[in-house]
Amino acid sequence: MNKFNSMITVALLAVTFTACKKNSDEPIVVVPPSDGNTLTLNGLVGTELGSAAGNSVYLDFSADKQTSVARSSWDLGFYSGADFRVIINNTTGAGAKVITASNASLATVSEADTLGLTLAVNQANPANTDFAYFDAINGNLSNTVIPAVSATAADNKIIILNRGTGGGIAARSWIKLKVTRNASGGYTLQYGKIKETTNFTTVDIPKDANFDFKFVSLTNGAIVNVQPEKANWDLVWTYSVYQTLFSNVLVPYNFSDLIFLNNLNGVSAGVVATSTVSYADFKESNISAVNFKNERTAIGSDWRSTSPATGVKIDIFYVIKDVAGNVYKLKFISMGAGDAGTRGKPVIDYKLVKKG
Known part of the structure; x- marks a missing residue:
């Protein structure tokens, strides 16, 4: 009986070793970055006004993923x-x-x-x-x-x-x-x-x-859970304390529709005027002319306007370099009454320009 049990034990060890060896030889699947997408950001928790959208929305371009988190949850x-x-x-x-x-x-x-x-x-x-x-x-x-x-x-x-x-x-x-x-x-x-x-x-x-x-x-x-893992997001759209000029003095002020970069992990952004090159025509050869800034507020509120009506700025777009070195161009399509959009649910378009 002992001899029989010993034979079973040896056989099981052999199978386990073979399985481990086989698994170690399997290739690691690397998922390529997304070529781009058009997304509507889920900024609204319920029926609140879009100017007071209850969610912060984290974006990962390479994974085509948005993560909405209630601002009051932390x-x-x-x-x-x-x-x-x-x-x-x-x-x-x-x-x-x-x-x-x-x-x-x-x-x-x-x-x-x-x-x-x-x-x-x-x-x-x-x-x-x-x-x-x-x-x-x-x-x-x-x-x-x-x-x-x-x-x-x-x-x-x-x-x-x-x-x-x-x-x-x-x-x-x-x-x-x-x-x-x-x-x-x-x-x-x-x-x-x-x-x-x-x-x-x-x-x-x-x-x-x-x-x-x-x-x-x-x-x-x-x-x-609030922010995704640090390598898995590029920017966040949110309501937040920001700053503005009041009687020519810089003061803190609460803003809607802010964009902050994941600058702690190397994400950077640059702005491009459509008078220089159109969004459709921007390609890898244009990247060298972009002034990338590794600053949390590199986009901030500059992508939209509240006068004469709330909407996106159509004369600019952005170029984003992510944690892995992928470069995306980013265009804001709509966000308010001025562009037939929905406040709190901005629509964006992004396209891969260069793989990292």
């Missing part, structure tokens, strides 16, 4: 790179302030510490000083409201957060929070509503090298 993003940084949700108009008192704690910070604070964009009378409430619109991680998370737990401050009501988001309780590093190489978040003195929620957030950020909702303390 509050904090925890950076997975070498540094320890936390971002707040500019797409809801969230604002924050650091409590600098050395003896401040989650138990002692209260509503009294919010007196005189709005931590929000004043659309009617914006002020340059209000930039201090928001993360840098260019995505610079050295300029976040929440300071870099120190390895010394006691050095990390209490933060007051207004979760934001930008673009029709329902008002929610203000939050007080503290972030420290944990022994696993990630973050520990402790938070509660501004009136709480006990029973704070604790969440551990690991770093994940496949993503730029891991996101947390303060509604229930859950880690939620």
